[in-house]
Amino acid sequence: MRGDFEEFDVEANATGSRGGRCQNFRLKLNLRRLQASSLPPPSPTSGPRTFMIPRRLDKFIADCTGLPRREIHRRLQHDAVRIERPAPWESPHPWPETLIYADDRVFFEQELLQPRPPSSYFMHHKPMGVVSTTSSPSGAPCLGPTLDALPAGTFPVGRLDRDTTGLMLMTDDGDLAHLLLHPKFHIEKEYILRIPGPLHPDDPRIARALEGIELNDGPARALRARVVASGDDHSLLGLVVDEGRKHLVRRMARALDLRLQHLHRARMGELTLGELARGETRALSEVEIAALWRAVGGHERVMRRRLGALFRIARDRRAEERPDLRLEHYLEDAGQTIADSINLSTT
Template identity: 35%
Template sequence: MSKSNSMLRLDKYLADLSVGTRTEVKQLIRKGRVMVNGNTIIVPETKVNSNQDRISVDGRELSYVHLEYYMLNKPAGVVSASNDKKQTTVVDLIEEAKRKDLFPVGRLDKDTEGLLIITNDGDLAHQLLSPKKHVDKVYFARLRDPLKKEDEEAFASGLTIDEEFTALPAVLKRVSEREAYVTIREGKFHQIKRMFEAVKNEVVYLKRISMGSLNLDENLSLGEYRELTEDEIKALRSSK
């Protein structure tokens, strides 16, 4: 990050790290509870270098994090959103988050489980979600009715869902009579469910197991998460 981009107002620095709202952190600063490089600072507008300056609140030193990346095994009943006044969101589950600007990369339906990336890296999110990038997303689906022989061909040909949406060709890989893996390169609203409805079937359970190069960590129980490794982040950035 360039030197110019690393210079921030002290109140923004603290708010970015969820120390409090902008109003709350201004009060902290004015009360003399914030130190920069060992000096008490009482002016919220003071510019600090997020890469170099040592900043502490009530004696606790902070470490500025520009970007965060988490893998979440999303449980059913949680909404794919950054905030919601009535329901628990996927971002609410990331208890160790240092930033306040995290968001889910794409959406999983409320009743859908599995892999979800939580980050504040907008460039990476755009790359993974852009239809032009053709990033594969693999789901495990359990169905109400047995799969038919012609379903694989129908998915491979591209399904007309309704007048406004024709799904791009997808890969349907049968696992058992009522179970299959589905690989898509889009992320339309209720897409997997709507594709099976188009072949007169119904999804009763759905779980995303991979996105681009990233596979769901089998060690993560539902609702658990971990930070992505540097190698995983690099691989995602090069996803095609």
């Protein structure tokens, strides 16, 4: 961030179609103006969709219906979708990447689709032996029955190993899920490891976990470690990590010569299971949802990401001499509220 602006690398010089003149296309996003604007702030449960930023048709349909993308693409090939746009914009062919705006009308199987804000935020206590998928061709227990009991479009955020128990999040909010899983945001996760025999706080293996160890895909280390319990039969070790690499904690335990008997995820960010029993699911409170958004930098991070993508689309299409005039018009209009300058200056 420099001053008030988040400046994207979206400057392009290209020959446009407006009289064959060269267009200098430079785009900036003023987040302070966005926060001070008349746009209604997103509520903890509605996410950033209160102010609808154009999105791809297949994403829009998925948000409205909960259908998987593959099924949506199949139906698009069978003329199941019609788009109506206000004048002077011509109604486009319904390609998956077609951008849908707030005043567009999208008909799917002859029914008008209505955007729905994300509203499903759940915590699930995954039992042992359950695979973290919506279905299981092998017949193993999976999350399908749990998800079937939740609102349409709800999906698990990430995975836990089949034999790992503990906290999983489930939501229909793709933006929040993306940020929670993205490695750059370093969401803390605490795991409880059950190992045989006693364990003392000065055990050198704990020090090694904190210093860092080398795995086959790079170094890994625990942010914090604590002995939760120690006994002659077994001990419990808590490790906090902020990565999501596959089998990370299990591989760390193996490298540290910790004979892992059981692995349990006790916390994600500020959220803990509390009294939630294994196999049970509960809705998150607005306070808990807000805590998740804080952990990933807030709603404006989603707006920056979406607008940055739109800026790049507009730049690329103008560079290819097929400018998207509606997108540029949208960005110009949004610039009065969201940015101080989206300049399309003719030279």
